[in-house]
Amino acid sequence: MNWLLPRFVLAALAVVAGVFFGHWVGRLLHLPFLSEALSAAIAVVALVIVDAVRGHRLLQWLRGPQLDAAPRDAGIWGELGYRVERAVRERDKVIASERLQLEQFLSAIDASPNGVLMLDAQDHIHWCNRVAADHFSLDPVRDLRQRVTNLLRSPAFVSFLHTESYETPLLLSNVRGFGTLSVVVKRYGDGMKLVLSQDITERERSDAMRRDFVANVSHEIRTPLTVLAGFIETMLSLPLTVAERTRVLTLMGQQTDRMQGLVSDLLTLAQLEGSPRPTADRWLGLDALLARINSDAVALSGGRHQLKVQLDTQVELAGVESELLSAAANLVNNAVRYTPAGGEIDVSWRELGDGSGELCVSDTGLGIAREHLPRLTERFYRVDGSRSRETGGTGLGLSIVKHVMHRHGGELQIESEPGKGSKFRLALPAIRVRHVGEPALGVEAANAPR
Structure with missing residues (x-):
């Protein structure tokens, strides 16, 4: 007052x-x-x-x-x-x-890995985040207030948007470069719609790979089991001579070995996927590992190939000996199996300038077409299925190699060309490579006794 x-x-x-x-x-x-x-x-x-x-x-x-x-x-x-x-x-x-x-809320939605598209009662775009813009090829600024059905003309999407029930998500394939999108619509406010999109291409691919894996495992195990069952029935129902019985038992043994190899590879893969990454403080001599690989390759080749294995590298590797041996042996055995008689197989070690190194296995075999290279490490993927079975492969070898290298921080590199052979490299980081007698470095040096 x-x-x-x-x-x-x-x-x-x-x-x-x-x-x-x-x-x-x-x-x-x-x-x-x-x-x-x-x-x-x-x-x-x-x-x-x-x-x-x-x-x-x-x-x-x-x-x-x-x-x-x-x-x-x-x-x-x-x-x-x-x-x-x-x-x-x-x-x-x-x-x-x-x-x-509001800005913080929209910024949080914009950072979401899923697409968010807000539509008004007339299906005009009220707001969208960057992921939704990428999914549907929209411009977050220019396309505001535009009718979404004028910009996205997919008949399946338009029909789904105008339906009364949105209980089941819509799956859109090959939408503007994406493999598969899962689209969910929720109503809110006064007739407004919230369109949520998610790129499920990798999930669909993983599901497909899992289905193929189960189907392939079933097929690979059923084949030798069918052969064994047939041989057993033959031995039980027919009087066989000693020679015939010996031949049947030999074939049964081969099928049993094939099935045991498959089960062994499956168990190896399961163990690699479920085990922690090995530490970099357990060292093994590369020369001893290459000597074992050379002995197995000579026995498998039976003198049919020209083998050249570098046995004097004076290098030590940090990791699990059984895993590194399995990875290198798989590559060498594949080279022996898929290289025609008289071909050359070379196993060598090369040090790189940054302290890392790579074990290279090259051959003069038939080579592999470029379109097959990205899928070679998939389980049971074969360039020629019948030829792979004839050579005794399970289709899991390169998948095992890839997992071993990932666990050791390395990488499997593949180069091949039809008619010019193949080259497989096991690239290992510098922390897992040292010369014999070289002092410990990094974490190992910090933990070394003084």
Whole structure:
């Protein structure tokens, strides 16, 4: 109420000024009643003019952007301006806080790995994040307020968007370069829709690989079991000579070995996938490993190939000996199996400038077409299935090699060309390579006794 006193003072001053002015005019004109009326009118007019000026200034401030301070007049107009200004500032703070929260919320949605598309009641794009823009080839700025069905003309999507029930997600294949999208629509607000999209290409691929894996395992095991069952039935139902019995038993043994090899490889893969990465403090000699590989390759080749194995590398590798031996042996055995008689097989070690190294297995076999190279490490993938079975392969060897290298921080690199042979490299990082007698480095050096 601090505006009330100035208000009374202003009114009193206006009355006094009006009385003096009216008294002077009344004496001048010899009209005493006119002086009284004129005094009251002057006082009222003075108050109205002052209030009008102050009210106009406040209204001008309210019509503007309210960036500067409100008029600081005395009396009720000053108090009113202060109150209005404070309310405006509080409103601006609330709006700024809500805008910041909205921006943070939209930023969080924008960072989501899933696509988010907001549509109004007429299916116009209200907002979308970057992932949804990538999924549907939209521009997050340019395409706002555009009808989504005009931009995305997939009949399946348009039909799904206009359906009444969204309980089952829509699967879209080959949408603007993507393999498979899973699209879910949720209603919210007043007829608005929330379109959620997820790229499930890898999941679909993994599911397909798992189905193929189960089918391949069933097929690979069923084949030798069928052969064994047939031989057993033959031995039980037919009188066989000693030679025939020996031949049947030999074939049964081969099928049993094939099935045991398959089961062994499956168990190896399961163990590799479920085991922690080996530490880099257990060292093994590469020369001893290559000597064992050379002995097995000579026995498998039977003199049909020209084998050249580098046996004097003076290098040690950090890792699990059985796994590294399995990886290298798989590559050498494959080279022996798939290289025609008279071909050359070379196994060598090469050190790189950054301290890393690679074990290279090259052959002069038939080679592999470029389109098959990315899939060679898939389980049971064969370039020529019949030829692979004839050579005794299970289709899991390169998959085992890939897993061994990943566990040791390395990489399997493949180069091949039809008619020019193949080259497989086991690339190992510098932390797992050292020369014989070289002092320990890194973590191993920190843990070494002093």
